[in-house]
Amino acid sequence: MDQVAGAIADPVRREILMMLREGRLPAGEIAGRFPISRPAVSRHLRVLRDSGLVRDELVGRRRFYVLDTGPLAGLAEWMALLARPSGWGHRFDALETEIHRTRRERRVHGTTDQAKENTA
Template structure:
């Protein structure tokens, strides 16, 4: 299975999407996550395993507790793929390139105009 399909499958479940939203602010333990759901702790652990195997979260053993944190980079490919369907989304790369071109053009025009302005000021003085 390719990376995009793996991530899409993992976020297809509403419980897993809610877990990802929880983890975007800070790492949480299984107990902290499970306390926010009406499902059992083993069910939450299974959801976390799917998220971990898809690379969307990472876990770290801290003493007797396992802490989970979000790996936002894995969502980037899915977000980019989905963005292609949103016509309202501006193409920021293209807009920034156009802005850069305009800045360089303006600087070039100003630098070409400065010697003439300086010369004109000396003649009028």
Template sequence: MDEVAGAIADPVRRAILTMLRDSRLSAGEIADRFQISRPAVSRHLRVLRESGLVRDELVGRRRFYVLAPERFAELVEWLTPFLQPSGLEHRLDALETEVYRTRRERRTRGPAARAQENTA
């Protein structure tokens, strides 16, 4: 997981992963979308390949890079608890529900019942 997290820490590598989400691309096609040098893009691709986030496929004489989404599973599993509501959020939701229920009950009772509540 540390290797995956380290690989996605760089914004250029995240941009490459986003590009590969939709289609496979050659190193040249990826490099053309950046203002950094082709060797720099190659180094980023090597990091992504070594971390297992992308793999390369040879098609004839061309090398294409494709996303390897299965490698994200461990990171997603680790992150999931942070996305789940905490116990406090559940209690606040319950409180909000109770407030709305009480308001609704007061509206459905007549004005005489509300006046009696206010004097009690």
């Protein structure tokens, strides 16, 4: 998970991943979309490959890169746990619901009790 988080920490690598969402691309085309040197893009691709987020395929003399989202699953699960409210959030929601229910019952029973007193 640390290696995946480190890989997506860089904005250039995130942009490469977004480009690969559309399908496989050759290394030269990926490099051509950035204002940085080809060796710099190659290093970014190596980090992504080492983290398992992309894999490369040789087709003749061309190297294509393909997105692999599998390694993101562990990171996504951890982020979901982090984002999930603690147990207290659900308890406060339940308490608020109970307060509203009790107030509603008091209004209903209060009106009924007053009506009985007025008719007596």
